[in-house]
Amino acid sequence: MNQRQLQQMAQQMQRQMQQIQEELAEATVEGSAGGGAITVTMNGHREVRSIAISRDVVDPEDIDMLQDLILVAINDATKKAQEMAEERMGPLMGGMNLPGMM
Numbered sequence: 001m002n003q004r005q006l007q008q009m010a011q012q013m014q015r016q017m018q019q020i021q022e023e024l025a026e027a028t029v030e031g032s033a034g035g036g037a038i039t040v041t042m043n044g045h046r047e048v049r050s051i052a053i054s055r056d057v058v059d060p061e062d063i064d065m066l067q068d069l070i071l072v073a074i075n076d077a078t079k080k081a082q083e084m085a086e087e088r089m090g091p092l093m094g095g096m097n098l099p100g101m102m
Contacts, residue, residue: 013092020088021045029084031077033069040070042077044084 001009024044031040037054051073057066 016092017089020092024085024088027084029077029080031073031075031080033072033076038066038069038073040073040077042074042081044081044088046078046081048074048077 027044028041028049029044031042032038034054034057037057039052040048041050041052042048051070053066053070057069059065
């Protein structure tokens with residue numbers, strides 16, 4: 001490949017990467033805990049968009065359990081968002097494991 005072809009390939013990859021980043025910003029995943037008592041909605045950039053808490057799990061005498069359930073739901077959503085990003089970026093990255101890209 002010559003210099004011009006490499007530059008064109010790099011520009012095309014950059015456009016594709018931008019498109020995927022925009023799609024990830026709009027895509028959502030849900031993580032849950034306590035059989036759905038806590039639901040966290042997150043976008044593909046791992047930004048929390050909402051948290052839903054069932055009234056059934058709100059016990060003023062057991063705040064620790066509620067906090068634990070929220071953490072589990074956030075971690076579940078984060079894992080799903082990471083997997084979604086890897087799935088969408090995978091074909092573009094062609095197996096390259098570049099730190100910070102996903």
